[in-house]
Amino acid sequence: MSKRISIHGQWSSRLMFVLAATGSAVGLGNVWKFPYMTGDNGGGAFILVYLLCLALVGIPIMMGEVLIGRRGRQCPVNSLQTLSIEAGASRAWGWLGWAGMLAGLIILSYYSVIAGWTLAYLMRMVAGAFERVTAEGASSIFTQLVTDPERLLAWHTIFMVMTIKVVSRGVGNGLEKAARILMPCLFLLLLIVLVYAARTGDFSQAYAYLFDSDFSSLTLSGVLSAMGHAFFSLSLGLGVMLMYGSYLPQGVSIARTSVLVGLLDLVVALLVGLAIFSLMFANDLAAGEGPGLIFQTLPIAFGQLPGGMLFGALFFLLLVFAAWTSSIALIEPLVAWLVENREIDRIRAAIWSGIVAWLLGIVTILSFSSWSFSFNFAGVLKRHGLFDVLDIAISSIILPLGGLGMALFVGWVLPRESVLDELGGSARIGFKIWYFIIRFITPAAMLLIFLRAIGVL
Numbered sequence: 529m530s531k532r533i534s535i536h537g538q539w540s541s542r543l544m545f546v547l548a549a550t551g552s553a554v555g556l557g558n559v560w561k562f563p564y565m566t567g568d569n570g571g572g573a574f575i576l577v578y579l580l581c582l583a584l585v586g587i588p589i590m591m592g593e594v595l596i597g598r599r600g601r602q603c604p605v606n607s608l609q610t611l612s613i614e615a616g617a618s619r620a621w622g623w624l625g626w627a628g629m630l631a632g633l634i635i636l637s638y639y640s641v642i643a644g645w646t647l648a649y650l651m652r653m654v655a656g657a658f659e660r661v662t663a664e665g666a667s668s669i670f671t672q673l674v675t676d677p678e679r680l681l682a683w684h685t686i687f688m689v690m691t692i693k694v695v696s697r698g699v700g701n702g703l704e705k706a707a708r709i710l711m712p713c714l715f716l717l718l719l720i721v722l723v724y725a726a727r728t729g730d731f732s733q734a735y736a737y738l739f740d741s742d743f744s745s746l747t748l749s750g751v752l753s754a755m756g757h758a759f760f761s762l763s764l765g766l767g768v769m770l771m772y773g774s775y776l777p778q779g780v781s782i783a784r785t786s787v788l789v790g791l792l793d794l795v796v797a798l799l800v801g802l803a804i805f806s807l808m809f810a811n812d813l814a815a816g817e818g819p820g821l822i823f824q825t826l827p828i829a830f831g832q833l834p835g836g837m838l839f840g841a842l843f844f845l846l847l848v849f850a851a852w853t854s855s856i857a858l859i860e861p862l863v864a865w866l867v868e869n870r871e872i873d874r875i876r877a878a879i880w881s882g883i884v885a886w887l888l889g890i891v892t893i894l895s896f897s898s899w900s901f902s903f904n905f906a907g908v909l910k911r912h913g914l915f916d917v918l919d920i921a922i923s924s925i926i927l928p929l930g931g932l933g934m935a936l937f938v939g940w941v942l943p944r945e946s947v948l949d950e951l952g953g954s955a956r957i958g959f960k961i962w963y964f965i966i967r968f969i970t971p972a973a974m975l976l977i978f979l980r981a982i983g984v985l
């Protein structure tokens with residue numbers, strides 16, 4: 529079979545794919561969620577489990593998604609449909625692409641609101657709002673922001689326009705250019721913040737907190753959340769990596785690049801964690817603050833340290849870049865689908881997709897003020913109404929099911945020869961292990977996360 533090409537273009541090199549895919553993977557999940565999850569679940573023990581999850585679930589599925597994409601060379605819906613027809617299977621596999629595309633849109637709607645907070649915090653740092661701030665002061669700045677729908681809407685709008693602007697320019701001038709510029713800046717910012725944290729903060733305590741294994745505080749629920757997070761952090765289950773794979777030049781090793789992207793994502797999460805906890809511990813702040821860590825506790829630390837406002841601003845700039853390269857990935861499958869199936873140009877496709885995500889974002893905005901309600905989920909009190917409902921539905925149910933679907937498609941629907949061909953053509957031991965994992969281990973793991981999410985486990 530002759531190899532297809534994508535009508536949208538392709539990455540100009542392997543490095544560009546690595547930068548773009550890492551850009552999608554490194555996001556709010558790494559900077560905001562991973563550090564406090566690690567702290568809550570026994571530090572080093574959690575990290576060991578997370579590494580296992582990357583190896584057994586994350587990277588194998590990433591390889592699978594990239595492989596489907598490069599074989600199909602279209603948006604997730606069309607790639608899955610084309611390949612299943614060729615394999616003599618049901619076209620219904622296209623639904624997997626649909627579900628991912630819609631889930632991506634929903635994630636983007638709230639991701640953009642939170643990214644808007646980071647823009648607002650960047651401005652507040654620049655303005656010196658946190659200089660010598662007290663705990664009450666920091667928490668009132670946060671509450672004022674999130675309970676002011678108009679302000680949130682303004683930041684959300686700005687962020688969405690930034691996203692649409694990049695995506696409307698296409699693969700080469702948009703996505704690739706953003707990755708080429710923003711990712712090196714992000715790495716540089718991370719380095720600067722890390723050095724600052726090491727010099728002014730308590731590095732050794734942070735190191736111990738993250739890497740001393742304490743298996744006693746690791747529970748089954750901790751293990752399963754490591755698995756779920758590996759998944760979210762690597763942007764899997766939605767077809768985003770599939771989409772990025774469809775722009776991957778032929779001949780680039782899917783296995784090696786996927787491992788590299790997975791490791792980069794992990795390294796960024798660990799370094800961010802080290803920086804954040806060094807700053808917190810130097811100021812005697814508690815680490816187990818959950819979601820409030822970045823927006824309520826960390827600014828207090830910056831407010832007390834020399835040069836804190838400048839480095840705080842750099843930290844939030846880093847977060848803006850990380851969120852930006854993830855949000856363009858979230859919207860790309862829908863934009864590509866519109867271009868392929870509705871024959872409209874990319875600029876219109878990007879604008880329409882952006883408008884829908886923007887409108888949906890209003891639900892999240894109001895979830896922090898007039899529409900807020902509380903409920904209990906898995907023993908935890910959730911206070912932000914529909915925002916929490918969406919977040920739970922997506923990350924605990926849709927993503928694992930999406931991952932299950934991708935694993936089954938690669939492991940059981942695609943002919944073994946096609947899979948082998950796409951991965952480089954030799955059925956060596958590495959391939960055999962991966963193929964076994966994707967057929968048996970990964971589906972079982974996905975099912976576990978799903979059963980836990982719906983309360984059966």
Ligand code: PHE
Nearest residue numbers: 553555556557558761763854
């Ligand atoms: N991986 C991103 C993060 O860690 C989130 C994301 C999920 C981005 C799915 C794209 C697709 O924040």
